[in-house]
Amino acid sequence: MRHLLNPLDFSLEETGQLLDLAKDIEDNLPEYSHVCNGKKLATLFYEPSTRTRLSFEAAMLNLGGSVLGFSSADSSSASKGESVADTIRVISCYADICAMRHPKEGAPLVAANYSGIPVINAGDGGHQHPTQTLTDLLSIRSLKGRLNDLTIGLCGDLKFGRTVHSLINALVRYENIKFILISPPELRVPEYIREDVLRANNIEFIEMDSLDDAMPDLDILYMTRVQKERFFNEEDYIRLKDCYILDKKKMKLAKEDMYVLHPLPRVNEISVEVDDDKRAAYFKQAQYGVYVRMALIMTLLEVNKPC
Amino acid sequence: MRHLLNPLDFSLEETGQLLDLAKDIEDNLPEYSHVCNGKKLATLFYEPSTRTRLSFEAAMLNLGGSVLGFSSADSSSASKGESVADTIRVISCYADICAMRHPKEGAPLVAANYSGIPVINAGDGGHQHPTQTLTDLLSIRSLKGRLNDLTIGLCGDLKFGRTVHSLINALVRYENIKFILISPPELRVPEYIREDVLRANNIEFIEMDSLDDAMPDLDILYMTRVQKERFFNEEDYIRLKDCYILDKKKMKLAKEDMYVLHPLPRVNEISVEVDDDKRAAYFKQAQYGVYVRMALIMTLLEVNKPC
Amino acid sequence: MRHLLNPLDFSLEETGQLLDLAKDIEDNLPEYSHVCNGKKLATLFYEPSTRTRLSFEAAMLNLGGSVLGFSSADSSSASKGESVADTIRVISCYADICAMRHPKEGAPLVAANYSGIPVINAGDGGHQHPTQTLTDLLSIRSLKGRLNDLTIGLCGDLKFGRTVHSLINALVRYENIKFILISPPELRVPEYIREDVLRANNIEFIEMDSLDDAMPDLDILYMTRVQKERFFNEEDYIRLKDCYILDKKKMKLAKEDMYVLHPLPRVNEISVEVDDDKRAAYFKQAQYGVYVRMALIMTLLEVNKPC
Numbered sequence: 001m002r003h004l005l006n007p008l009d010f011s012l013e014e015t016g017q018l019l020d021l022a023k024d025i026e027d028n029l030p031e032y033s034h035v036c037n038g039k040k041l042a043t044l045f046y047e048p049s050t051r052t053r054l055s056f057e058a059a060m061l062n063l064g065g066s067v068l069g070f071s072s073a074d075s076s077s078a079s080k081g082e083s084v085a086d087t088i089r090v091i092s093c094y095a096d097i098c099a100m101r102h103p104k105e106g107a108p109l110v111a112a113n114y115s116g117i118p119v120i121n122a123g124d125g126g127h128q129h130p131t132q133t134l135t136d137l138l139s140i141r142s143l144k145g146r147l148n149d150l151t152i153g154l155c156g157d158l159k160f161g162r163t164v165h166s167l168i169n170a171l172v173r174y175e176n177i178k179f180i181l182i183s184p185p186e187l188r189v190p191e192y193i194r195e196d197v198l199r200a201n202n203i204e205f206i207e208m209d210s211l212d213d214a215m216p217d218l219d220i221l222y223m224t225r226v227q228k229e230r231f232f233n234e235e236d237y238i239r240l241k242d243c244y245i246l247d248k249k250k251m252k253l254a255k256e257d258m259y260v261l262h263p264l265p266r267v268n269e270i271s272v273e274v275d276d277d278k279r280a281a282y283f284k285q286a287q288y289g290v291y292v293r294m295a296l297i298m299t300l301l302e303v304n305k306p307c
Numbered sequence: 308m309r310h311l312l313n314p315l316d317f318s319l320e321e322t323g324q325l326l327d328l329a330k331d332i333e334d335n336l337p338e339y340s341h342v343c344n345g346k347k348l349a350t351l352f353y354e355p356s357t358r359t360r361l362s363f364e365a366a367m368l369n370l371g372g373s374v375l376g377f378s379s380a381d382s383s384s385a386s387k388g389e390s391v392a393d394t395i396r397v398i399s400c401y402a403d404i405c406a407m408r409h410p411k412e413g414a415p416l417v418a419a420n421y422s423g424i425p426v427i428n429a430g431d432g433g434h435q436h437p438t439q440t441l442t443d444l445l446s447i448r449s450l451k452g453r454l455n456d457l458t459i460g461l462c463g464d465l466k467f468g469r470t471v472h473s474l475i476n477a478l479v480r481y482e483n484i485k486f487i488l489i490s491p492p493e494l495r496v497p498e499y500i501r502e503d504v505l506r507a508n509n510i511e512f513i514e515m516d517s518l519d520d521a522m523p524d525l526d527i528l529y530m531t532r533v534q535k536e537r538f539f540n541e542e543d544y545i546r547l548k549d550c551y552i553l554d555k556k557k558m559k560l561a562k563e564d565m566y567v568l569h570p571l572p573r574v575n576e577i578s579v580e581v582d583d584d585k586r587a588a589y590f591k592q593a594q595y596g597v598y599v600r601m602a603l604i605m606t607l608l609e610v611n612k613p614c
Numbered sequence: 615m616r617h618l619l620n621p622l623d624f625s626l627e628e629t630g631q632l633l634d635l636a637k638d639i640e641d642n643l644p645e646y647s648h649v650c651n652g653k654k655l656a657t658l659f660y661e662p663s664t665r666t667r668l669s670f671e672a673a674m675l676n677l678g679g680s681v682l683g684f685s686s687a688d689s690s691s692a693s694k695g696e697s698v699a700d701t702i703r704v705i706s707c708y709a710d711i712c713a714m715r716h717p718k719e720g721a722p723l724v725a726a727n728y729s730g731i732p733v734i735n736a737g738d739g740g741h742q743h744p745t746q747t748l749t750d751l752l753s754i755r756s757l758k759g760r761l762n763d764l765t766i767g768l769c770g771d772l773k774f775g776r777t778v779h780s781l782i783n784a785l786v787r788y789e790n791i792k793f794i795l796i797s798p799p800e801l802r803v804p805e806y807i808r809e810d811v812l813r814a815n816n817i818e819f820i821e822m823d824s825l826d827d828a829m830p831d832l833d834i835l836y837m838t839r840v841q842k843e844r845f846f847n848e849e850d851y852i853r854l855k856d857c858y859i860l861d862k863k864k865m866k867l868a869k870e871d872m873y874v875l876h877p878l879p880r881v882n883e884i885s886v887e888v889d890d891d892k893r894a895a896y897f898k899q900a901q902y903g904v905y906v907r908m909a910l911i912m913t914l915l916e917v918n919k920p921c
Contacts, residue, residue: 033345038647040675042668050377051397054349057375058401061347068671070664070685071377082879085886086897090665090878093901094672264397265389272392283393287400340652357684358704361656364682365708368654378684571704572696579699590700594707 002300003112003119007133007166012173015137022138022288022295024305029062032294035303036065042095043069044087045122046102051264052122052131055286056099059293063303068095085114092116097301099131100124118300126162131296132263133166135289140220142288143259143281148175153214155182156224156244156269158189163263164224165193172201179205180214184240186232211243215253221246223262223282225269247271251279261285309607310419310426314440314473319480322444329445329595329602331612336369339601342610343372349402350376351394352429353409358571359429359438362593363406366600370610375402392421399423404608406438407431425607433469438603439570440473442596447527449595450566450588455482460521462489463531463551463576465496470570471531472500479508486512487521491547493539518550522560528553530569530589532576554578558586568592616914617726617733621747621780626787629751636752636902636909638919643676646908649917650679656709657683658701659736660716665878666736666745669900670713673907677917682709699728706730711915713745714738732914740776745910746877747780749903754834756902757873757895762789767828769796770838770858770883772803777877778838779807786815793819794828798854800846825857829867835860837876837896839883861885865893875899 003009010018025032041060043053048071057067084102088111091098098115100108101122108121123129141147152171154164158181168189171177179198181189188207198205208214215221226244228237246260251274262270262282274280298304310316317325332339348367350360355378364374391409395418398405405422407415408429415428430436448454459478461471465488475496478484486505488496495514505512515521522528533551535544553567558581569577569589581587605611617623624632639646655674657667662685671681698716702725705712712729714722715736722735737743755761766785768778772795782803785791793812795803802821812819822828829835840858842851860874865888876884876896888894912918 030345038644040672048381054375054377054398054401058347061373061375066373066675066680067375068668068675068681070668072381074662074686081881086879089897090900091668093897093904094668265393267388283396283400286397290400337652355688361682361684361705361708365654368680368682373680374682379688572700574695590703590707593704597707 001118003108003115004130004296004300005109005112005119005121006128007130007170009130015134018134018292018295018299019138019141021298022291023142025291025294026142031305032063032298034064035298035306036060036063036301039063039065039097039301039303040095041065041067041069041297042091042098043067043071043122044091044098044100045069045071046073046100046107048072049101049123051286052101053099055289056120056122056293058290059297062290062294063297065297084110087111088115088119097297120296120300126160128166129162130166131289131293132163133170134292134296135285136163136167136222136261136263137170138292139261139281139285139288144219144257147171148177150176150219151178151180151217153180153182153218153221154224155211155214155221155246156226157187158183158224159187161224164189164222167222168193169197172197172203177203179203180217181205181207182209182211182214182244183207184209184226184236184244186236187226209243211246211250212253215250216255218254218258221254221258221260223260223266223270225267245269245271246274248273248277251277254279308425310415310422310428311437311603311607312416312419312426312428313435314437314477316437322441322477325441325599325602325606326445326448328605329598330449332598332601333449338612339370339605341371342605342613343367343370343608346370346372346404346608346610347402348372348374348376348604349398349405350374350378350429351398351405351407352376352378353380353407353414355379356408356430358593359408360406362596363427363429363600365597366604369597370601370604372604391417394418395422395426404604427603427607433467435473436469437473438596438600439470440477441599441603442592443470443474443529443568443570444477445599446568446588446592446595451526451564454478455484457483457526458485458487458524460487460489460525460528461531462518462521462528462553463533464494465490465531466494468531471529472496474529475500475504479504479510484510486510487524488512488514489516489518489521489551490514491516491533491543491551493543494533516550518553518557519560522557523562525561525565528561528565528567530567530573530577532574552576552578553581555580555584558584561586615732617722617729617735618744618910618914619723619726619733619735620742621744621784623744629748632748632906632909632913633752633755635912636905637756639905639908640756645919646677646912648678649912649920650674650677650915653677653679653711653915653917654709655679655681655683655911656705656712657681657685657736658705658712658714659683659685660687660714660721662686663715663737665900666715667713669903670734670736670907672904673911676904676908677911679911698724701725702729702733711911734910734914740774742780743776744780745903745907746777747784748906748910749899750777750781750836750875750877751784752906753875753895753899753902758833758871761785762791764790764833765792765794765831767794767796767832767835768838769825769828769835769860770840771801772797772838773801775838778803778836781836782807782811786811786817791817793817794831795819795821796823796825796828796858797821798823798840798850798858800850801840823857825860825864826867829864830869832868832872835868835872835874837874837880837884839881859883859885860888862887862891865891868893
């Protein structure tokens with residue numbers, strides 16, 4: 001039985017197959033509407049995350065399955081002191097597959113060790129959120145037609161953002177990927193990413209602090225939020241924050257076939273005036289998130305497309 | 308694409324078609340049990356309202372569709388500062404239609420402007436609650452067989468009750484409607500209802516403060532709650548409240564074919580001894596609420612009855 | 615119309631038929647996957663209980679039905695002061711059957727009096743939890759092949775545990791049942807159980823305070839939690855608690871075909887080292903809980919297995 005706990009649990013080949021399936025789902029959605037009839041997904045959300053939860057639920061409903069679960073720890077038995085190991089053994093009697101969000105790092109791994117059903121990590125603390133990474137990969141591949149030969153700009157808080165770290169880890173497995181890492185000096189990628197991931201894999205990368213300068217070279221711009229509380233002082237924050245807000249003026253510097261992604265929710269790091277630009281793909285990305293989760297559920301349940 | 312944001316969004320003719328469909332649903336329920344197979348309703352309830360939410364969910368399930376969503380803002384992404392405009396664009400990737408309840412007036416209108424799917428206003432602050440009005444219209448038409456030639460009594464808090472204002476606005480479009488407006492002087496309908504709605508449409512109406520006096524003339528009695536906190540002083544409240552509690556004694560003054568409606572929940576403004584009276588229609592009204600929401604979902608999704 | 619409010623609402627014969635149906639469901643699960651198509655279960659949980667709620671929802675989904683409801687009073691209309699009687703009359707318009715959990719004893723009984731649909735008591739305060747008792751009966755019968763001729767050990771807090779009291783009440787209806795009641799002196803079964811249930815039915819029972827001593831004779835060991843706050847003083851608690859923790863060493867004293875049950879959630883009263891013992895049946899018990907609830911829903915809805 002397979003689980004999905006980390007973004008790299010699937011090999012490059014397996015990831016390719018998953019993305020192929022997601023693509024076929026996008027192209028032939030009605031053909032998949034009954035493949036999970038009679039199957040049940042449990043959404044075990046020990047902390048709220050509407051977007052992620054509803055994306056999983058939409059995915060399972062699209063496949064003809066059904067859904068049960070809880071959306072916050074308050075309404076769960078966790079408050080009665082039950083261990084994750086015990087909970088998952090009970091849930092294994094109720095559902096065929098589960099998606100777990102938990103504030104503690106490693107909780108989904110513990111669950112997987114005791115589970116009778118496939119466990120999908122839907123985010124564990126600041127640790128991993130593998131279906132976001134798969135969503136990002138599918139988005140890039142669908143928008144650009146490839147996962148090789150790309151210049152990827154990552155912009156914002158590159159120090160604490162787990163989404164960005166996971167995406168870098170996932171993309172270094174493809175050929176001829178070049179990163180432009182755009183952030184204030186305080187929020188650069190951690191040393192281990194630079195050394196153990198980028199340099200160790202001979203990946204070309206540039207660190208810069210001007211989004212304007214980076215724009216012309218990018219095939220993909222992946223935006224993330226710069227949170228005020230990450231800065232050492234208010235002064236720096238005020239000085240720097242506008243440099244990392246994407247607006248129409250900055251978009252003019254970009255290629256015609258560059259696409260903007262964002263894991264959402266955004267606050268103000270992408271100006272709403274960009275939303276109507278045909279290169280703004282962050283809402284489309286939410287749609288890819290449903291397709292990739294459909295593919296993932298099918299893969300873990302070993303369900304095939306009907307002939 | 309159509310939305311339902313205000314009770315008068317549908318013309319008189321469209322409302323008539325909707326009520327006809329609801330009537331046919333009531334009479335031939337099983338024939339509708341698969342018309343929304345594969346369709347998904349998102350219930351986006353930024354404030355709790357079990358009755359309204361479950362009525363929508365029952366409606367969608369009765370049509371063969373499925374449901375996802377959230378039942379309070381706590382478990383949504385709203386707490387992360389996401390705008391309604393962004394949320395609805397993401398939800399548009401997850402569902403085919405949505406019902407939104409929001410504490411802020413106008414939030415469903417904002418959502419509709421950015422939505423890729425039909426938006427139903429399920430109540431926005433003290434503003435509008437159009438499916439309650441449609442429920443009231445269907446209830447009256449089903450119970451009395453018509454929406455013309457009726458004397459409608461509205462009783463209770465007519466000053467602040469949005470339900471009552473919406474119902475008046477909806478009923479003035481029909482012929483030969485007469486209103487008897489029964490309330491304490493402090494809680495009469497606002498001036499704009501009297502002038503811009505009733506007098507402007509040449510609608511006959513009487514304002515009185517005695518429910519007893521009104522009873523004999525009524526075809527429909529629409530009860531609402533008189534909240535203690537609406538009164539200027541405790542003395543007035545104690546003096547007046549009993550006059551607006553419907554009981555068996557008052558029911559004896561009414562016609563044999565007069566029906567009592569109430570948007571629910573009631574607290575004590577209708578004595579439980581009235582519940583067994585065959586003219587007490589406020590629980591049946593909840594059933595009409597499901598039928599009219601079924602008709603509404605079908606109409607907005609442009610789904611037809613199978614031949 | 616039937617409801618299930620108390621564990622003994624069903625006669626011995628009816629209980630037998632229910633358990634027979636549950637057994638057939640276990641053996642032929644796929645044959646039941648559409649018997650409740652188009653039916654809706656309302657889960658009305660005025661206090662959270664994830665395990666019980668999800669067990670009901672899994673049961674209904676397994677039967678091809680669908681589910682709506684709420685998982686805590688916060689997100690219900692209860693906060694608006696609506697009575698249970700009014701709520702159930704509205705819910706009767708939305709669903710075909712309901713499971714109600716309520717902090718107040720007797721609330722499901724009140725609901726049943728006004729309901730248009732079957733009501734299942736899913737736990738009312740410290741009072742009754744009849745589907746737990748049915749789960750326990752099915753577990754014992756499935757594991758041991760019979761409900762007669764058994765020596766049942768009940769261990770832990772026998773004074774306050776409603777689960778234990780209900781199970782005793784249910785088991786005294788079978789033949790040749792012998793109880794071994796294992797608890798600290800402070801937490802023995804109440805006098806009325808001893809007199810009005812056990813002695814009045816000529817049931818053989820022994821009270822002892824050593825789990826070790828009891829082990830060799832047992833066919834079933836039903837464990838419950840010993841809560842620290844139940845003890846008169848810390849000293850007694852420390853002295854006694856270890857005697858009531860089931861571990862590998864104690865399991866060695868038991869028969870090869872003795873089975874351990876527990877209503878869950880457990881905290882530490884069963885050591886995790888016991889989980890791998892083939893006689894540890896407390897997680898399998900959760901599975902039986904789904905089967906018995908499927909049988910119960912079918913019975914109350916008067917739905918039959920397809921020929």
